[in-house]
Amino acid sequence: MQITLLHHTPLNVCAHAIRTCWQSFENGDEGGEKDRALIDRVGNKFKHASTLEHLVYTFYIQGVSRALLQELARHRMASPSVKSTRYTLKELKECEPFAEDDFAAAQRFIVLTDNAQVDSASIKALNALQAILKSGVSNDIAKYALPESYKTELTWTINARSLQNFLHLRSNKAALWEIRDMAHNIYEILPREHQYLFETHLYTESKSDA
Numbered sequence: 438m439q440i441t442l443l444h445h446t447p448l449n450v451c452a453h454a455i456r457t458c459w460q461s462f463e464n465g466d467e468g469g470e471k472d473r474a475l476i477d478r479v480g481n482k483f484k485h486a487s488t489l490e491h492l493v494y495t496f497y498i499q500g501v502s503r504a505l506l507q508e509l510a511r512h513r514m515a516s517p518s519v520k521s522t523r524y525t526l527k528e529l530k531e532c533e534p535f536a537e538d539d540f541a542a543a544q545r546f547i548v549l550t551d552n553a554q555v556d557s558a559s560i561k562a563l564n565a566l567q568a569i570l571k572s573g574v575s576n577d578i579a580k581y582a583l584p585e586s587y588k589t590e591l592t593w594t595i596n597a598r599s600l601q602n603f604l605h606l607r608s609n610k611a612a613l614w615e616i617r618d619m620a621h622n623i624y625e626i627l628p629r630e631h632q633y634l635f636e637t638h639l640y641t642e643s644k645s646d647a
């Protein structure tokens with residue numbers, strides 16, 4: 438998977454929102470130590486957590502499975518725009534069928550699990566889908582034969598309050614290995630000066646070895 442942080446709100450915007458409540462703008466320091474402490478105190482310790490919604494992050498997430506996608510979509514307090522299989526199955530249709538053990542080539546389209554039995558089954562599903570597409574069946578019907586391992590990508594926007602919840606739920610060992618890896622990757626590419634807002638929500642046991 439590849440994750441890029443496309444955009445984020447500077448900390449001083451959130452501090453400004455908080456200072457609006459008390460009209461204490463003169464205490465602001467443009468996202469410096471005073472603003473950082475204020476955001477943590479009000480947003481986290483005082484539980485005035487709606488103030489954290491002024492911090493918004495937009496990520497471009499590539500090379501994740503549709504299995505991960507359906508779990509990510511459960512996070513209602515976030516906005517996904519997802520690559521449509523209806524419009525993009527042409528790229529699979531135009532390929533040659535994959536040998537069942539050619540994992541290197543097939544991983545252009547599927548997320549590998551490092552379990553050869555599972556990954557070969559995904560390749561079989563990929564080849565079956567490709568044959569269906571080549572026979573002229575429309576994308577709208579053929580897409581029902583997609584394996585869960587099929588790769589997708591999305592632009593995902595989430596605010597800091599919801600991202601805390603996401604990291605808390607999905608960096609944990611109870612979460613699916615792929616979304617757990619995603620949660621850790623997301624944390625790592627956050628701007629360094631923002632990470633302090635999330636570190637207590639992140640489970641720091643080692644990443645998945647699945």
Ligand SMILES: Cc1cc2nc3c(=O)[nH]c(=O)nc-3n(C[C@H](O)[C@H](O)[C@H](O)COP(=O)(O)OP(=O)(O)OC[C@H]3O[C@@H](n4cnc5c(N)ncnc54)[C@H](O)[C@@H]3O)c2cc1C
Nearest residue numbers: 508511512513514515599602603606607609610611612613
């Ligand atoms: C380990 C694990 C296993 C899971 N297994 C399953 C499973 O087997 N089956 C399954 O269906 N799901 C499963 N889930 C998904 C889970 O139930 C949640 O849908 C998902 O984690 C999103 O969490 P959320 O609702 O807190 O996030 P969001 O939808 O982003 O919501 C954020 C917060 O907003 C508030 N909120 C949002 N909507 C409402 C609402 N309608 N009413 C009141 N408050 C609201 C809540 O405080 C919520 O925590 C699993 C999740 C995890 C982490």
